[in-house]
Every structure is written in C-alpha cells, then in structure tokens.
Amino acid sequence: MRESPNDTIAAISTVAGAGAIAIVRISGDQALGIADAMFEGVSLVDVPTHTVHYGSVVDDRGRPVDEVLATVMRAPGTYTTEDMVEFGCHxxxxxxxxxxxxALRAGARQARRGEFTLRAFLGGRIDLVQAEAVADIVASRTRRGLELALGQLEGGLSGELDALRTELLAFRADVESLVDFVDDDIEPATRQAMAATGARAGERIERLLDRCDLGAAVREGVSVAIVGRPNVGKSSLMNALLEKDRAIVTAQPGTTRDAVEDFLHLTGMAVRLVDTAGWRVGRDEAERAGVERAKAAAAGADLALLVVDGSEGYTDEDRAIAGALSGERTLVAVNKSDLGCVLREEQLGQLPGASQGHAPLRVSALTGDGLGDLREALARTAAGCDPSESAMVTNVRHIDALRRCRESLARATTRVAEGGEAELAAVDLAEATEALGSVTGETTPEDVLERIFRRFCVGK
Ligand SMILES: Nc1nc2c(ncn2[C@@H]2O[C@H](COP(=O)(O)OP(=O)(O)OP(=O)(O)O)[C@@H](O)[C@H]2O)c(=O)[nH]1
Ligand SMILES: [Mg+2]
Known part of the structure; x- marks a missing residue:
C-alpha cells in the first residue's frame, strides 16, 4: 500500500517498556470506524465527541487482547485537527x-515520526515554530527550557514573527509602488520615510537575534567551564557539586585531559558543568591538546568557574589564567579551605569577578564546606544569563533564516535610502519575506519539513 497523507495513522504514543499505562493513538478520516471495528463495548462511531468509554480491544478472531479506555475526539478540536481515538491500555x-x-489490521497505517504533529501543522492548527516547540518540550531537560518551549508553543515567537511580517509587507508594498516611477521623480523625503520602515523592521530582527544565544543557553542549560591551574581541585569540585564521582581525581597534576561534562541541577534550572584540563604549558602532546581544549571550553561557556588553591594563594599562574577570562562571567572558588587559606580578605576582593558583584567563595571539595553558597552563587549568576521574554529563537534554523531575512532587508533599505533601483529593492524584499516565511512554515521546503519532523518520536 502506498503511503498517503490522507491515510489514517496509528502508533503507540507512550514509551516502550514497563509503565502503568500505555496509549495507542489513531488519527485520520477513518479513525472512528477503525477504532470501532477493533473495540467491544459501545459503538464508538455513535458516541459524542470528547468522551471516554470502557471496553475491550479484540483480535481478528474476536478474542480480547486488552481492556481499555477509549477516548473519542472528533475533528477539528483535536491534537491533529482530524478525528482521533486514543486507547489507554495496560x-x-x-x-x-x-x-x-x-488497529493496523483494521486499516490504519503505522505513523511515521512526528506525523501526528505534522498533521497539526498541515491542518493549520499550529505553525512550524510551534511544531518545533513541541519537539523542544519533549527534549527539554531544564524547567526553564520547558517554559521557553511552552511559551513558543503558545505562540509568543509566532506573534513576534507576525508583527515582523506585517512590517515587511508594508515596506514591500511601498517599494513596489515606486517601481513604476522614474527614479528622479521620487521625493527624497518619501525615500527616507520608506527607509525608516525598513530600518524599524531591521531592528525587530536584531532584537530577536539578540535573544537567540540566550535561548540556546536555556534550552541546553547554561554552561559553566571549571578552569584553573593543575591540581587545584577542579575535578574534585565538579564531583562534590554533582555529588558523584564523575571526573577522575588524583594527587598527580595533569590528571584531566578531555573535558568532562554533566548537568548540575540547581533550583529551577540546570547548568552544564564542564571540567577541563589544568592550564599550563603541557609537557606531552596529549596534555597540550587538553589545555587547548580547556581554553576553548572556557571561551565557549556562558560562565567560567575559576578554581584556585587557597592554601597556596593566588599565584602568577592563576593571574595569567584569570587574565584570559572575562571578569563579568567569572566566579572564583578558593578551594581547599580545610588546609587553611593564605589569602587575606582584601586579596580576595581583588580576585576576578569580585568587582562585578561575584564575591570569591571559600570552599572545600574535600569536606563540602561552602558548597551550598557556591551552588547559590552559580544559580544566581546563571540566572543572569536568563531570559525574561518568552518569544525567543531557540533554534539554529530560525537564526539562519532570520539572518538571511536581515541581510536582504538591509540591502533593500540601503537601496531605497540611497536612491537605488526600486525593482532590485523589491527583489530583495521578496527574498526577505521568503526567509521569514520559512521560519513559520509557509515557504519551508519539503525536505526541511521532513528533517524537522524526524526529530520527533513515533506517536508524537
Ligand atoms: N585537602 C584538600 N584536598 C583537595 C581538595 N580538593 C582537591 N583536593 C586534592 O587535590 C588533588 C588534585 O585534585 P583534582 O580534583 O584532581 O585537581 P584538578 O584541578 O582536577 O587537577 P588536574 O585535572 O590535574 O588539572 C587531589 O589529591 C585531591 O584529593 C580540598 O578541598 N581539600
Ligand atoms: Mg582534573
């Protein structure tokens, strides 16, 4: 049988394996008929919409295979916008x-990954940004990531994009009205007023893009690179924070070579901790490579947690490492407090981050002293990387498309402002609108759609 978008589809929508209940979903024109054919109890084709019915599902010889609750939902007020039946099984x-x-015997086809959500998109209930939010909700690993995805599903980002599209279309209509004029006949003031519309739309894109990085941080969890000299206790601190032996600890300097990562759950959020190799001139090839990767990890992280050994003080080497970090995004942990701290209060005040409101914290990875404060400080600092707006671009695909939109729009705006040809500006704006449409799904090519929905699980 050839697949068609009009097939009635079915899938198990819950995780495989042990669980209290499992749900089998059916969606499509034939959903009610198919469900009724496999069900014994009431006639599911006759019941009102959005009602639940007790009965049995039977096999082809009429023998019961499970007792179930059948939820009947008629189009269009359903997840997919089609007729749907969900069987809650053991x-x-x-x-x-x-x-x-x-269900398959009764005429349904096994659903592909994300096909239920694809139908919600094709049925016009959600746009592509919202469909992607569904995948993000399933994949979210932090509460803030979840909130962000929910905001996107509720249409926060879609609303922003709509406003942007309205501005773009207004600008495009203006520019197209110029096409019939000879360039010299157009008043400079008219051109300037039009260019201002373009500039406003440009600023809107800029604001959306500014929030992209933040969106990624929240979805993935803010990343914190643990950096410092060899042997100051970076890996020990990572393990102590995670409360498990994640990274290898030895008395030998140069223990950590590859970056080790894990999620640290703090109140309401997770941060991604990255333990790195101690910074110094590596003795052998592998250690040198490790140090390079550590520098890259610190540069790529949202925050750096600089660990110093308080029993040895703040050395020139520590200072050199601190110099390579951005003060605003650095938190200092003065470790090994159990061995005593040779740093005086005023010296602590001069450590990186101190002047930016991140006071250095005395801790001991060995005894656990000060770890509560460190957790709190991490949560506070990570929350500084925290977004307040729900309409946020969380997605590389969105970023790419918005950048393309911004470039085409900027070209058009410059042409309009500087008296360039209106035809060319109109072409630029057609490109800009197309790029924007690819975010919400109006102009998204088939293969891209397929890639997006492949991110989903079967049954979603
Ligand atoms: N007394 C004391 N010893 C500690 C503390 N933290 C770590 N150590 C010891 O310091 C040594 C080095 O610890 P690691 O955690 O491997 O240090 P590191 O910074 O990851 O070292 P590299 O991976 O080699 O860069 C080990 O012997 C730890 O047991 C602490 O708070 N107090
Ligand atoms: Mg280490």
Missing part, C-alpha cells in the same frame, strides 16, 4: 503492541 510491552496490531 502498561508493559504486550498490550499496546497488540492494540496497535489490531
């Missing part, structure tokens, strides 16, 4: 599989 691997098999 958990465990067998019942849901048998129920799915019954």
């Amino acid at each position: 958990g465990g691997p067998m019942p849901a599989r048998e129920v799915l098999a019954a």
